[in-house]
Amino acid sequence: MQRHLISAADLTRDDAVLILDTAEEMARVADRPIKKLPTLRGRTIVNLFFEDSTRTRISFEAAEKRLSADVINFSAKGSSVSKGESLKDTAQTLEAMGVDAVVIRHGASGAPYRLANSGWIDAAVINAGDGTHQHPTQALLDAFTMRRRLVGRDAGLGQDLSGRRITIVGDVLHSRVARSNVDLLHTLGAEVTLVAPPTLVPVGVETWPCEVSYDLDSTLTKSDAVMMLRVQRERMNAAFFPTEREYSRRYGLDGDRMARMPEHAIVMHPGPMVRGMEITAEVADSERCTVVEQVANGVSIRMAVLYLLLGGAEPAVTHARIEEK
Amino acid sequence: MDTQDTSGIPASDARPVLEGPDIARVLTRIAHEIVERAKGADDVVLLGIPTRGVFLAQRLAAKLEEITDRKIPCGSLDITMYRDDLRMHPPRALARTEIPGDGIDGKLVVLVDDVLFSGRTVRAALDALNDVGRPRAVQLAVLVDRGHRELPIRADYVGKNLPTSLRETVKVQLAEEDGRDTVLLGAKQTQ
Amino acid sequence: MSKILIRGAKVLGGEAQDVLIDGAVIEAVGSGLSAEGAEVVEADGKVLLPGLVDLHTHLREPGREDSETVLTGTRAAASGGYTAVFAMANTFPVADTAGVVEQVYRLGQEHGYCDVQPIGAVTVGLEGRKLAELGAMHESAAGVTVFSDDGKCVDDAVIMRRALEYVKAFGGVVAQHAQEPRLTEGAQMNEGIVSAELGLGGWPAVAEESIIARDVLLAEHVGSRVHICHLSTAGSVEIVRWAKSRGIDVTAEVTPHHLLLTDELVRTYNPVYKVNPPLRTERDVLALREALADGTIDIVATDHAPHPHEDKDCEWAAAAMGMVGLETALSVVQETMVETGLLDWAGVAERMSFEPARIGRAKGHGRPVSAGEPANLTLVDTAYRGSVDPAGFASRSRNTPYEGRELPGRVTHTWLRGKATLVDGKLT
DSSP, X not given: OOOOBOOGGGBOHHHHHHHHHHHHHHHHHTTSSSOOOOTTTTOEEEEEESSOOHHHHHHHXXXXXXXXXXXXXXXXXXXXXXXTOOHHHHHHHHHHTOOSEEEEEESSTTHHHHHXXXXXXXXXXXXXXXXXXBOHHXXXXXXXXXXXXXXXXXXXXTOOOTTOEEEEESOOTTOHHHHHHHHHHHHTTOEEEEEOOGGGSOTTGGGSSXXXXXXXXXXXXXXXXXXXXXXXXXXXXXXXXXXXXXXXXXXXXXXXXXXXXXXXXXXXXXXXOOBTTTBOHHHHTSTTBOHHHHHHHHHHHHHHXXXXXXXXXXXXXXXXXXXXX | OOXXXXXXXXXXXXXXXXXXXXXXXXXXXXXXXXXXXXXXXXXXXXXXXXXXXXXXHHHHHHHHHHHHOSXXXXXXXXXXXXXTTGGGSOOOOOOOOBOOTTOSTTSEEXXXXXXXXXXXXXXXXXXXXXXXXXXXXXXXXXXXXXXXXXXXXXXXXXXXXXXXXXXXXXXXEOHHHHSSOEEEEEEOOOO | OXXXXXXXXXXXXXXXXXXXXXXTEEEEEESSOOXXXXXXXXXXXXXXXXXXXXXXXXXXXXXXXXXXXXXXXXXXXHHTTEEEEEEOSOXXXXXXXXXXXXXXXXXXXXXXXXXXXXXXXXXXXXXXXXXXXXHHHHHSTTOOOEEOOTTSOOOXXXXXXXXXXXXXXXXXXXXXXXXXXXXXXXXXXXXXXXXXXXTOOEEOHHHHHHHHHHHHHHHHHHTOXXXXXSOOOHHHHHHHHHHHHTTOOEEEEEXXXXXXXXXXXXXXXXXXXXXXXXXXXXXXXXXXXXXXXXXXXOEEOOOBOOOOGGGTSSOGGGSOOOBOOTTTHHHHHIIIIITTXXXXXXXXXXXXXXXXXXXXXXXXXXXXXXXXXXXXEEEEEEEEEEEBOGGGOSSSOOOOTTXXXXXXXXXXXXXXXXXXXXXXXXXX
């Protein structure tokens, strides 16, 4: 039985809807005088971060604490890892301290999968972002944000995103957020279009369950949600695009472009935003931009995932992926 | 909503111990008892424990409103995250907690459930309530008390005391969820 | 040395015959040979092949004795049916001087399990900038004829041209590791459907093919011969086929793993499948098999690349590239080429013994199984089937992609110049 959350592609439609529905209830805890549930009392979770990511780490930490878990934060910087300790030894050291679950962020694609499947440790593994592979809780919180905005909080319960048109714009090649979202949104019935310069679309994308376009303007007018991905300025030096200005002219979201989106359509961004690059301040600060909401929703989603994976004798989420022999 | 009674499938040889009219009658009686004991019920808040406790609370609220001619606040209190047997089962889907607008601080909260059995559900509900606010007092109303308490908990309002053996099951069906009103007593299915 | 009679062996897969070894030489091949004064080995229908020759082995000594030594590597070779291996130059120090190649050569001779023919580096320190003393290495006791910067590509077109020209003076050959370095920066696996999904840096086929295309044209231009290491894509096959049709003196090798495994295995993120060049697609695998069958690809070479456990027991990106292969090569070739009907055993002998010896000018190896020839022989139980257990490897390293996989065939005996190095599957 799978006890881990490694990839958004592992979730069935029912799994995903259950997580979103659970997150909706978790969100209500935030409105109560005591924002805490006793559910994971006595369980220890380590946040094992080999890459700096303050916002993801804090989001997981808030979720863990709201469920009363004991939380250990481990950052690779300045630890024995920087002195050459292997992932295996680090993980086994932590498990020896009685850890029930490992939330891992790692720069190498597949590191969480290895941790979950190599027999190094018994703890549950939750992927908090690995290389350019997956970031499943980000995709879940994005889907949660879309369902709330496009379907409704209560109306959305039990619902997926059938027929919604979602556009993801930017550096798809280097984006675990894009990969996770394509997988999950497809599972939830949405129609996904990726928009990027051809240099930032991976070879092999043709088998992904989505459309690919090089033209933002033609896609915008029929999108229910437009998700802008962060574009690192360094990509320019590797000739992925000529200049920052040319990138933002062709693929950035500004006020004019936003005005051509359908009235109900929202603008999303996983953060951190590079204002002036993929998104202008006008768009980032507008009512239609859900960036702050996504952060709040991140805590609810992570509470839901933690509860469903760790709250019972065995996980409630049934994954599809076959474990390594 | 004790654990043994959540299957939703009554035993094949189950027999009804309360029928629709009986259920309506005992709810009317409980409503009157609440008004009497709460001296007019002007600060009563009803909180049903999902799933069937919520429907019973709504029915009680309607009857109280008839009697008192006042709006009676009524909501739901999900106890899933507070259960003491979480680690014994896969995690359950959560139900809704809906606290009426004015909250519960200083109010008389009447918890409503279908069956009182081990008392563990009520204990979890008391914990859950603790995280929501601080009522003046908490009381408990149940449709059926089947005995076999495992905790020092008793009901303030009981629809029917039903002496049972541990080999029996008690299943409450309500029109809102099950299409009809009945309380069934059956033999536990051997597995 | 006494006489050995191998009785009832299918020589190169043909009719059962007896083979009599006297000392270091095959005395006679025929039926009903007298066993008088000879130790008898009942071959009982097993296949007798000329001792296998591997043109591409990493023995790791000097420098990385934690993963392999000349002793453990040659024991692994004998165990896999090899009587000669060509040791790649990427050791520490690099085999770019006569001193290092002579040391490796002597170690092979001392241990006596398998002849070790060192390969010399093309450029000093494998850095691709300055030619190593190729002539000195050729004239050394090691008699180097094959030069390669394997592990790295000789990507500078001028250096490659000069190397191709220079080795003509003594009949040498440059073995190119075809990998355009800029196109493979950060590359982790074959670029395609699977890499897109897994988020691992893509290693495009064109990075290999563009170098092969350039090098066959250079070889044609300067009238030299060139050997292509571990060819891995269908496109590379097309280019080599075209070059041969033009009369260019090019030879090419394929590894056993590229004949069997595909990039789908990388979905496990298990670094045991991490190798350079990377595992490709099923289409490539089928094209490579076909090319090996029709002679476009000349030989099978193992690219035996031992790594210590810790270099594979980690996350994919941190892992070393390469797999051990000497002890499974023949089984994989039987599985992929013989049992599919693409090659008979004579064809296997051609591609794993005769031709690699010819390309590398290995004296006394890759000779016919006939009277008067050196007794370098391998006896294979082709009816055997068993699952691969790395615990039984003679190699110091265990990084095999075949653990637990059922493969056919087992080498039971190996003779190096009449001396048994492997008897009943056990090293002597």
